[in-house]
Amino acid sequence: MLQRAPHEPTFVELFTPKLVTVLREGYGFRQFRADALAGLTVAIVALPLSMAIAIASGAPPERGLYTAIVAGFLISALGGSRFQVGGPAGAFIVLVAASIERHGFDGFLLATMLAGFMLVAIGLLRLGTYIKYIPHPVTVGFTAGIAVIILASQLKELFGLRLAGKEPAALVPKLEALWAARITLDPTTCAVAFGAIAVIVLVRRLRPHWPAFLIAVGLGAIATWALGLPVETIGTRFGGVPSTLPAPALPALSLDKLQAVLPDAFALALLGGIESLLSAVVADGMSGRRHRSNCELVAQGVANVASAAFGGLTATGTIARTATNVRAGATGPVAGMLHAAFLLVFMLVAAPLASFIPLAALGAVLAVVAWNMAEGAVFLAILRRSRGDALVLLATFLLTVFRDLTEGIAVGVVLGSLLFMHRMAALVAVAGEATLMATDQADAGERTAATYDAAAASDRDILVYRIAGPLFFGAAASVGSVLERMGDYPRALILDVSAVPLADSTAALSLRTFIDKARRHGARVYVAGAVPPVRRTLAHEGLRVPVVRYAATVSDARAAAARALAPAVETAASSRAA
Template sequence: MQYKLRFKGRYSNYSIRSLQRDIISGIVVGVIAIPLGMAFAIASGVKPEYGIYTTIIAGILISLLGGSRYQIGGPTGAFIPILFGIVMTYGLDNLLIAGFMAGIILFLMGIFKLGSLIKFIPKPVTIGFTSGIAVIIFAGQIPNFLGLTGVVQHEYFLENIYEIIGNIGTINLFSLFTAAICLVTVLYTPKLFPKIPGPLIGLIVSTLIASFFYPNHVATIGSTFGEIPSNLPHFNIPDFSIGQVQKLIGPAFVIAMLGAIESLLSAVVADGMTSTKHNSNKELIGQGIANMITPLFGGIPATGAIARTATNIKNGAASPISGVIHGIVVLIILVLFAPYASKIPLASMAPILMIVAWNMSERHVFLHLLKTKTEDSLVLVVTFLLTVFFNLTLAVELGLILAVIIFIKRMSDMMVTTKVLPNPRNRLEKVEPQMVTDSHDCPQISIFNVEGPLFFGAAQTFEQSIMNTIHYRPKVLLLRMGKVPFIDTTGESMLSSIVRDFSKHGIVILSGVNEQPKKVLRKTGLYQFIGEDHFFEHTGEAIDFAILHLNKDKCLGCKHFAFRECEGLSGATKTIEDRRVYST
């Protein structure tokens, strides 16, 4: 029943007019997806038809089963370096197995409701590896753009650059001219004819010119990869062993994580364009199922495609039906026009991928983060350089580790422990650190403001700040913890050490303790050890309690007068008067 309600929600207010809009947007996106699907497959080191198969199968399944109303799924540029590396290292069959395993991981992430965790990946990390991937894609298309011969593709960026430099003398002017025609067409078609997809027009125009004026002078899809079949591949379950699973679990995890990040980012973009809200966990489940089924038909890993999703929305999509139609359109074109696609020059595909790389580079955000010259800039640069010169797995791992270390440092810097006393000139007698001086400091009561999260990164600093200050062993230790939002077990351990050490000769009281720290103290037993009567809501109540437990003999003759009661306790006749309520 719940599923029906959700299903109804995705198709709420659906009508014949909505179907018409879905058909139009589905056709437009389907036409755009064909050259992109082939280009992404070729750049990933596999035959172009595998990109088409992915566009059809994954595109339909992601739309039907995902959590976004407007999501368009298929092969994307972000996967290119990862998939190419897997093909180079393990081969195509193992790529299909890794894709299937990634689908399982995505499915489990959705089942265990981990969709919301993706938002915790820092922006400098995502921008860093996205920009790095864009550089790899762009550089990888230079040989096809220039028509270089003798170039051997490698897994690593620098090796590929050396190949380009070493074979720069083999430039094919026909390929260069073909690529230039396609590039200009792709760039200017949207300006002249906004409703016509530029990549498709660029492919058609450049292919026709190459076929009629200088046939056999440029490398084509057919001459490089063979004829594109005009039918879907047969269903096939790949053979794999436990050893292969162990070997491919790392690449599968990277595919799954990148697929999750990109699909959810795409869904967020769609939400912003349409004022809707996607279901992140359902989206991961849909992505998982699509990536489990697609490899069984020879398809490569897929995810949500931000540019195609945006195009889908701009062309009036009303429901997931547009994504289904987009897959059907690609299937029809495959069956009817596959032989003609084999004549497309590789030089025509190169500028399309270069533009994709340029658009996904996030150059404006990259430069903005770089100009801030903060720790985030360091995370950005490290992630970017590791992506380009090593691999995405290492880049994300070290980028996240560096971001976590910086975050811990920032949080630990927020932990401030200062000794304070009431300011008698303040109407509420607010406690302030500047009131503590050598001549104005109670020898028997030490009050500390504790501010910031008390966690493993700040716990030692907290302990040292207090223990170094109270070496003279006062009678009462009052900790004002109203500004401690969070405490972990390490922080609790340090607090426990202070409390148990101090309790041997004095009294520990706490004021303003928030709910989360209080729960932790109860679970560990420290709350019971301190005693419920030693916890106060307000500082004034805690000070009144502390003064009642002073050694009055030590107060006689004291000239510090740290509290209003001190005049009477030191030998004068004044006694405890109004009860105070200090700011917690």
């Protein structure tokens, strides 16, 4: 009976939430106290941010709170990361706003539910590992593109502009409409917005552990209430924030609606998977722990289904809140669960106060978030690194800004993959070493091996070619062209593949074409040092005995070739003697 390899985790181990792991390790009052403090810290950060993201997405502010409470609790309780904190994310603003505009809020909720089911399926199929292979220039490019779009979406709130019609969604028409409305700029709104930005910057510089977002929004609300400032607030636009969670409900469902929202659902699932795993990786780097990627995706999927049922937005793991959680001293997932509980308490107790929050202050929060998302230093570093990386970065960035986020990611991944294959193909080296099996006149007919010298010998008996690097379709053409330049074929050809870690069918087929040609010219072909996976791939393309002969090492192959060629060499020696 076959036994499972000791290092291979079982299904249960792969999908056991980190909460269970932490509780098994022993969880006491000291850990709970640390998690409670961290959860409170993250909740204070998430409170204004969740409402700001909801408003920027074209939804009422309470939808962001619903998301942070419901999805935030489930992501921490069921996820594969100790420190992941979930909720509405700035990266989703563009997709959520576009989905709401195309399908209405009910259609968007259906898309979010479908995205949740997709994430669960991706996790259960253990595809989370592949999401992490998206090239870094792609993630930087689409994140910077989203930052530009978020900042553009907040210009109206920052300057108090009044547009004649509905604000366009596309960037260029949006900027044209905002420029046309420049005469409606409101100095009071500008003062509140840029005052809030100044407060955030100063607090972060002077007191980096203080909740800069909440302080800025709180001061803006106090100033608006105390001075009676004529600026738009949550109360004047939305009528306030409810003080309870709604009852769960399913969105309207029909086959036509499912087909209509399917592309949006796929985009939400893709971005959710990428963002959550990136956040989990950041948490691992800060804490020295390791997350379970597929378990994390399943938790993200369940959380999104639940968030949509409560009327919330699309949720994912958020890097800023997760990093805050780690820095605040969290010991495990309980901190993220308590962050959701604290937000629920805030909403139950302080919901009426939210009516005084100026939208300009929330716009300031998102402007700072967009600035941080852009990662200007990293963006410039990639541009200077290489032309290939710069091409991937700029293509992703420009398509995200001027076309569509999904299109930007797709093109960026394709370009990044092509660049990777080109670089991997360049690593493949083919080196030739010719060895002459001849009769040593000074040693009574004993065969010896000497390095082949074209100027000193008239024929070759054994030729060794060493291939190093991954033998895949990207390298097939270059390897084939080098081998084809061999010239005269030897009597025995040895292909040393001991430095080939992997091979695919395309490269194996290319090798088969060359070997068939060599055999037609009378050469015996040996393959030396093939590891089992490479040998299986070659055999699958017909490179079996007697087409080729396998040897463990080049020395073994040479010895076998010498034995096979011995009669021919002796016959040639006899002829010369006669």
